[in-house]
Amino acid sequence: AQSVTQPDIHITVSEGASLELRCNYSYGATPYLFWYVQSPGQGLQLLLKYFSGDTLVQGIKGFEAEFKRSQSSFNLRKPSVHWSDAAEYFCAVGAPWNYGQNFVFGPGTRLSVLP
Amino acid sequence: NAGVTQTPKFQVLKTGQSMTLQCAQDMNHNSMYWYRQDPGMGLRLIYYSASEGTTDKGEVPNGYNVSRLNKREFSLRLESAAPSQTSVYFCASSEATANYGYTFGSGTRLTVV
Numbered sequence: 001a002q003s004v005t006q007p008d009i010h011i012t013v014s015e016g017a018s019l020e021l022r023c024n025y026s027y028g029a030t031p032y033l034f035w036y037v038q039s040p041g042q043g044l045q046l047l048l049k050y051f052s053g054d055t056l057v058q059g060i061k062g063f064e065a066e067f068k069r070s071q072s073s074f075n076l077r078k079p080s081v082h083w084s085d086a087a088e089y090f091c092a093v094g095a096p097w098n099y100g101q102n103f104v105f106g107p108g109t110r111l112s113v114l115p
Numbered sequence: 116n117a118g119v120t121q122t123p124k125f126q127v128l129k130t131g132q133s134m135t136l137q138c139a140q141d142m143n144h145n146s147m148y149w150y151r152q153d154p155g156m157g158l159r160l161i162y163y164s165a166s167e168g169t170t171d172k173g174e175v176p177n178g179y180n181v182s183r184l185n186k187r188e189f190s191l192r193l194e195s196a197a198p199s200q201t202s203v204y205f206c207a208s209s210e211a212t213a214n215y216g217y218t219f220g221s222g223t224r225l226t227v228v
Binding site: 032041042044046049090094096097100101103106107108 | 119148163171207212214216219222
Protein backbone atom coordinates (compact mmCIF):
# COMPACT_ATOMS: atom_id res chain seq x y z
CA ALA A 1 0.00 0.00 0.00
CA GLN A 2 1.17 3.50 -0.68
CA SER A 3 1.76 6.20 1.92
CA VAL A 4 2.56 9.90 1.98
CA THR A 5 4.42 12.00 4.51
CA GLN A 6 4.58 15.75 4.70
CA PRO A 7 7.27 16.51 7.26
CA ASP A 8 6.21 20.10 7.91
CA ILE A 9 2.93 20.60 9.75
CA HIS A 10 3.07 24.38 9.55
CA ILE A 11 5.28 26.77 7.57
CA THR A 12 5.36 30.55 7.75
CA VAL A 13 6.90 32.65 4.99
CA SER A 14 6.93 36.34 4.17
CA GLU A 15 5.03 37.61 1.18
CA GLY A 16 7.35 37.66 -1.83
CA ALA A 17 9.62 34.95 -0.45
CA SER A 18 10.12 31.61 -2.14
CA LEU A 19 8.35 28.49 -0.93
CA GLU A 20 9.10 24.80 -0.90
CA LEU A 21 6.71 22.27 0.64
CA ARG A 22 8.07 18.79 1.12
CA CYS A 23 6.37 15.53 0.24
CA ASN A 24 7.74 12.00 0.46
CA TYR A 25 5.86 8.96 -0.73
CA SER A 26 6.15 5.23 -0.48
CA TYR A 27 4.98 3.14 -3.41
CA GLY A 28 6.46 0.14 -5.16
CA ALA A 29 5.97 1.27 -8.72
CA THR A 30 5.89 4.61 -10.51
CA PRO A 31 3.26 6.58 -8.67
CA TYR A 32 0.64 9.06 -9.74
CA LEU A 33 1.42 12.16 -7.66
CA PHE A 34 -0.71 15.19 -6.87
CA TRP A 35 -0.75 18.43 -4.95
CA TYR A 36 -4.04 19.89 -3.74
CA VAL A 37 -4.71 23.15 -1.91
CA GLN A 38 -7.51 23.85 0.55
CA SER A 39 -8.45 27.37 1.52
CA PRO A 40 -10.34 27.84 4.79
CA GLY A 41 -13.92 26.65 4.55
CA GLN A 42 -13.44 25.31 1.05
CA GLY A 43 -12.94 22.00 -0.67
CA LEU A 44 -9.61 20.89 -2.09
CA GLN A 45 -8.45 22.20 -5.44
CA LEU A 46 -6.02 20.38 -7.71
CA LEU A 47 -2.79 22.34 -8.20
CA LEU A 48 -0.88 19.88 -10.37
CA LYS A 49 -0.28 16.21 -11.05
CA TYR A 50 2.49 13.95 -12.30
CA PHE A 51 2.10 10.70 -14.19
CA SER A 52 5.24 10.29 -16.28
CA GLY A 53 7.60 12.19 -18.53
CA ASP A 54 9.18 15.49 -17.57
CA THR A 55 9.88 15.39 -13.84
CA LEU A 56 9.22 19.11 -13.43
CA VAL A 57 5.49 19.76 -13.54
CA GLN A 58 3.84 23.14 -13.85
CA GLY A 59 0.53 23.81 -12.18
CA ILE A 60 -1.97 26.55 -11.58
CA LYS A 61 -1.36 29.71 -9.54
CA GLY A 62 2.37 29.73 -10.40
CA PHE A 63 3.19 26.48 -8.58
CA GLU A 64 5.52 23.77 -9.80
CA ALA A 65 6.63 20.42 -8.41
CA GLU A 66 9.58 18.17 -9.10
CA PHE A 67 9.46 14.39 -9.01
CA LYS A 68 12.67 12.81 -7.74
CA ARG A 69 12.49 9.05 -7.92
CA SER A 70 15.79 8.52 -6.09
CA GLN A 71 14.51 10.48 -3.10
CA SER A 72 10.86 9.35 -3.33
CA SER A 73 9.93 13.01 -3.21
CA PHE A 74 7.53 15.34 -4.95
CA ASN A 75 8.19 18.79 -3.49
CA LEU A 76 6.03 21.78 -4.32
CA ARG A 77 7.63 25.14 -5.07
CA LYS A 78 6.67 28.70 -5.79
CA PRO A 79 9.23 31.45 -6.47
CA SER A 80 7.27 34.29 -4.87
CA VAL A 81 4.44 33.74 -2.41
CA HIS A 82 1.34 35.93 -2.34
CA TRP A 83 -0.84 36.51 0.71
CA SER A 84 -3.65 34.63 -1.04
CA ASP A 85 -1.50 31.46 -1.01
CA ALA A 86 -2.16 31.03 2.71
CA ALA A 87 -3.96 27.69 2.89
CA GLU A 88 -3.41 24.02 3.62
CA TYR A 89 -1.55 21.96 1.07
CA PHE A 90 -1.99 18.23 0.58
CA CYS A 91 0.28 15.88 -1.31
CA ALA A 92 -1.35 12.69 -2.57
CA VAL A 93 -0.35 9.46 -4.28
CA GLY A 94 -2.50 7.13 -6.34
CA ALA A 95 -2.07 3.63 -7.68
CA PRO A 96 -3.03 2.90 -11.29
CA TRP A 97 -6.72 2.40 -12.03
CA ASN A 98 -7.95 3.48 -8.66
CA TYR A 99 -11.26 5.06 -7.78
CA GLY A 100 -10.11 6.43 -4.44
CA GLN A 101 -9.59 3.08 -2.74
CA ASN A 102 -5.87 3.20 -3.55
CA PHE A 103 -5.46 6.95 -3.29
CA VAL A 104 -3.77 8.39 -0.23
CA PHE A 105 -3.66 12.00 0.93
CA GLY A 106 -0.86 13.23 3.12
CA PRO A 107 -1.61 14.92 6.45
CA GLY A 108 -1.22 18.39 5.02
CA THR A 109 1.05 21.42 5.53
CA ARG A 110 -0.51 24.65 6.68
CA LEU A 111 1.04 27.71 5.06
CA SER A 112 0.88 31.10 6.72
CA VAL A 113 2.02 34.22 4.85
CA LEU A 114 3.35 37.29 6.67
CA PRO A 115 2.71 40.69 5.09
CA ASN B 116 -19.57 26.93 -14.19
CA ALA B 117 -20.73 25.43 -10.88
CA GLY B 118 -18.52 22.30 -10.74
CA VAL B 119 -19.55 20.21 -7.71
CA THR B 120 -22.42 21.50 -5.59
CA GLN B 121 -23.15 20.16 -2.12
CA THR B 122 -26.12 20.84 0.09
CA PRO B 123 -26.54 21.69 2.87
CA LYS B 124 -23.41 23.60 3.93
CA PHE B 125 -24.10 23.20 7.64
CA GLN B 126 -26.26 20.80 9.62
CA VAL B 127 -26.80 19.93 13.25
CA LEU B 128 -28.43 16.60 14.03
CA LYS B 129 -29.45 14.89 17.20
CA THR B 130 -28.15 11.39 17.83
CA GLY B 131 -30.36 8.90 16.03
CA GLN B 132 -31.73 11.30 13.44
CA SER B 133 -31.29 10.63 9.76
CA MET B 134 -30.36 12.90 6.92
CA THR B 135 -29.19 12.89 3.32
CA LEU B 136 -26.34 14.96 1.95
CA GLN B 137 -26.84 15.92 -1.65
CA CYS B 138 -24.17 16.28 -4.31
CA ALA B 139 -24.41 17.19 -7.98
CA GLN B 140 -21.77 17.82 -10.64
CA ASP B 141 -22.16 19.48 -13.99
CA MET B 142 -18.89 18.42 -15.64
CA ASN B 143 -20.17 15.16 -17.14
CA HIS B 144 -17.74 13.24 -14.93
CA ASN B 145 -18.16 9.51 -14.69
CA SER B 146 -16.91 8.96 -11.14
CA MET B 147 -18.08 10.44 -7.86
CA TYR B 148 -16.88 10.13 -4.29
CA TRP B 149 -17.72 10.93 -0.69
CA TYR B 150 -14.93 11.79 1.75
CA ARG B 151 -14.91 12.88 5.36
CA GLN B 152 -12.25 15.16 6.81
CA ASP B 153 -11.39 15.04 10.50
CA PRO B 154 -8.58 16.74 12.42
CA GLY B 155 -5.66 14.38 12.79
CA MET B 156 -7.29 11.77 10.55
CA GLY B 157 -7.03 13.53 7.22
CA LEU B 158 -9.31 12.73 4.32
CA ARG B 159 -10.91 9.31 4.34
CA LEU B 160 -12.98 7.78 1.56
CA ILE B 161 -16.48 6.71 2.57
CA TYR B 162 -17.97 5.47 -0.71
CA TYR B 163 -17.31 5.89 -4.37
CA SER B 164 -19.16 5.39 -7.62
CA ALA B 165 -16.94 4.56 -10.56
CA SER B 166 -19.79 5.02 -13.01
CA GLU B 167 -23.52 5.54 -13.11
CA GLY B 168 -25.26 2.55 -11.58
CA THR B 169 -22.34 1.34 -9.47
CA THR B 170 -21.27 2.09 -5.91
CA ASP B 171 -18.54 0.63 -3.71
CA LYS B 172 -17.31 0.95 -0.17
CA GLY B 173 -14.30 2.97 0.70
CA GLU B 174 -12.22 3.03 3.85
CA VAL B 175 -14.94 4.05 6.34
CA PRO B 176 -18.39 3.02 5.05
CA ASN B 177 -20.02 1.92 8.31
CA GLY B 178 -23.08 3.99 9.22
CA TYR B 179 -23.51 5.38 5.72
CA ASN B 180 -25.37 4.53 2.54
CA VAL B 181 -25.11 6.09 -0.90
CA SER B 182 -27.18 6.40 -4.04
CA ARG B 183 -25.94 7.27 -7.50
CA LEU B 184 -29.20 8.70 -8.69
CA ASN B 185 -27.96 9.46 -12.19
CA LYS B 186 -24.70 10.55 -13.77
CA ARG B 187 -24.89 13.97 -12.11
CA GLU B 188 -26.01 13.16 -8.59
CA PHE B 189 -24.52 11.12 -5.74
CA SER B 190 -26.14 11.31 -2.32
CA LEU B 191 -24.88 10.19 1.09
CA ARG B 192 -27.34 9.08 3.76
CA LEU B 193 -26.86 8.75 7.48
CA GLU B 194 -29.62 6.47 8.73
CA SER B 195 -29.04 6.93 12.45
CA ALA B 196 -26.53 9.66 13.17
CA ALA B 197 -23.91 9.19 15.88
CA PRO B 198 -21.56 11.74 17.47
CA SER B 199 -18.65 9.92 15.77
CA GLN B 200 -20.08 11.10 12.45
CA THR B 201 -19.45 14.71 13.35
CA SER B 202 -17.17 15.78 10.52
CA VAL B 203 -16.80 17.80 7.37
CA TYR B 204 -18.06 15.86 4.37
CA PHE B 205 -16.80 16.45 0.86
CA CYS B 206 -18.22 15.23 -2.38
CA ALA B 207 -15.85 14.97 -5.33
CA SER B 208 -15.96 13.90 -8.93
CA SER B 209 -13.42 12.85 -11.53
CA GLU B 210 -13.54 12.30 -15.27
CA ALA B 211 -12.68 8.64 -14.83
CA THR B 212 -10.29 7.21 -12.21
CA ALA B 213 -9.10 9.29 -9.25
CA ASN B 214 -5.82 9.75 -11.09
CA TYR B 215 -7.49 12.17 -13.49
CA GLY B 216 -7.76 14.51 -10.53
CA TYR B 217 -10.64 15.29 -8.21
CA THR B 218 -12.95 18.27 -8.34
CA PHE B 219 -14.27 18.83 -4.83
CA GLY B 220 -17.38 20.51 -3.54
CA SER B 221 -17.15 23.11 -0.79
CA GLY B 222 -18.21 20.68 1.93
CA THR B 223 -20.91 20.07 4.50
CA ARG B 224 -20.07 20.67 8.14
CA LEU B 225 -22.11 18.19 10.16
CA THR B 226 -22.42 18.19 13.92
CA VAL B 227 -24.18 15.35 15.74
CA VAL B 228 -25.13 16.13 19.32
